[in-house]
Amino acid sequence: MDLSSEQLDALWTYHQMLRAANASLNMTRIHNFENMVLKHYVDSLLVLELVDLPSPLIDMGTGPGLPGIPLKIARPEVRMILCEPRSARAEFLTQVCERLNLQDVEVYAHKLGPDYPGQVQGIITRAVASIPETFERVASCIEPGGRMIFMKGPGCDPEMAEAERDWPAQFRLQADHAYTIPGTTHDRRLVVYERTDVDPPLSARDAQARAVRAFEGTVREITSESNATFRQLSDLLTGRGVRKNGLAILAGPRITAEVAERFPDRVVGWITDAEGPPPADASWTWHRLSTPLFKAIDVAGTHAPLLLVEAPATATWSDAAPWPKGCTLFVPFQDPENVGAVIRSAAAFGVPRVVLLQEAAHPFHPRSSRAAGPALFQTELLAGPSIRDLDSRAHPLIALDATGEELDGEPFPETFGLVVGVEGPGLPEHLRQGPRRRIPIATGVESLNAATATAVALYAWSRRAGGLSKPRP
Structure with missing residues (x-):
């Protein structure tokens, strides 16, 4: 091998750096000097005797920089991309490139796959995965006419047969060199494939990677529980967290689709697992969570994308402010599902506003929002006092109570x-002293669910007021 003194010096410096870092990074099990020269550096450089290197060239799974670093030293004109997902090894490679002053070389500190940005003329790999497995991962990374170079042992025929069976349209065998490292008994195979212009079959992973690349908005990849965004999303699973952050998570394909279509100005984000579809709007931030993290956020178990929306603070109700005509509904329910259900009923029967009393669960709590759906944005929501302090001099307050007058007995x-x-305690005593209405139920049944009773009462009021004949927004 004809190397200049400068190239030999660079190899020697690289060897010293590899030996020094190996104790902590465990990058090679070969420690004998002669074996390192033969099995690492000579083995890497023998590629040059058999093929011309394409450029740019990715060294896939380069580890400590083999064969990429020796090849770059010997062929400085080749643009080299050292692909190594382990951060400590990637940092070592960066230090080597800086120390050797290698130009036009990049350290790609990620696993090579269909999400790689762009395509290259060649990829070389040294005992990383089988030939078919490698094709599955990198077919979309190689330009038509580019080459896939495998440094293999002598027994790779079964892999080649499998590749011929599964990838005949996308990869054409170009060369198969069997050789021995000179002066040793170590047999090797250098197998080279040419990438055709036939598109590879689009796997789910490929399709997802393309979707991510095509999305023009902000994408946040979240894989750790300690991630600040994940902690914030987890916080939104409680009413207190919704109130603190001013954001809420909506779940359910029908609900998210309707809110996204009718109230897009309220939407700020889109939450999926790693295989979920991109947002329809590039202004939304796409939060891509790993599967375990997405399951933790998808508390309803919808297995569908979630919508991140603004949940603004509600204005305070005042008895002195003008009252709209019709029914103002006062809600003290502590069960989030009851709150959501009654907001949905209020929207359905034309209630102009809902006053959420201090006892009430937050309307954007995940269980409440799932029960309410788009009705959260269709009815005015106000914050009221405790039900114990509720009083009105402006207009009558009618309480639902089992001992009250017949629901339809008098006009509203x-x-x-x-x-x-x-739920449970019922009405405070001062409200029992005022106007009350009851819903007749069968003998032996103690009571209706609070949200159901409210829906029945609102239906009766809306029908009497002629509201059901009016089109709903």
Whole structure:
């Protein structure tokens, strides 16, 4: 091998750096000097005796820089991309390139796959994976006419047969060199394939990688529980977290699709697992979570993308402010599903506003928002006092109570408030002293669910007021 003194000096410096770093990084099990020269440096450089290197060339799974570093020293004109996903080894490679002053070389500190940005003329790999497995990972990374170079042992015929069976349209065998490292008994095979212009079959992983590359907005890859964004998303699973962050997570394909279509100005983000589809709007941030992390956020178990929306603080209700005509609904429910269900009923029956009393769960709690759906954005929501302190001098408050007058016995006032008791404790005493309505139920049944009772009452009011004949927004 005809190397200049400068190239030999560079190899010697690289060897010294490899020996020094190997104790902590465990990059090679070969420690004998002569074996390192033969099995690492000579073996890498013998490639030059058999093929001309394409450029740019990716050294896939380069580890300590083999064969990429020796090849780059010997062929400085080749643009070399050293692919090594392990961060400590990638840092070592960066130090080597700086120390040797290697130009036009890049350290790609990621696993090579269909999400690689762009295509290259060649990829070389040294005992990383089988030939078919490698094709599966990198077919989309190589330009048509580019070459895939495998440094293999002598027994790679089964791999080649499998590749011929599974990838005949995309990769054509160009060369198969059997050789022995001179002066040793170590047999080697250098197998070279040419990439055709036939597109590789699009696997789910390929399709997802293309979707990520094609998405023009912001993408956040989240794989760790300690990630700040994941901690924030986890915080949104509670009403307190929603209130603190001013954001909420909506779940369910029908709900997310309808909110995204009708209220796009409220949407700020899109949450999927690693295989989920991209957002429809490039202004939304795409949060791509690993599968375990997505399951932790998808508490409803929808297995579908989640919507991240603004959940603004609600204005405070005041009895002194003008009341809209119709029914103002006062809700003290502590169960989030009941809160969501009653907001949905309020929107369905034309209630102009819902006052959430201090006892009430947050309307954008995940269980509440799943029950309410788009109704969260269709009805005005206000924050009220405790049900114990609720009082009105402006308009009558009608309470639902089992001892009240028949629900349909009298017409409802033109403007009034409807109050339902807290689940379990029911109404405070001062509300029992005012106007009350009851819903007749079968003998032996103690009571209706609070949200169901509210829906029945709102239906009766809306029907009497002629609201059901009006088109709903």
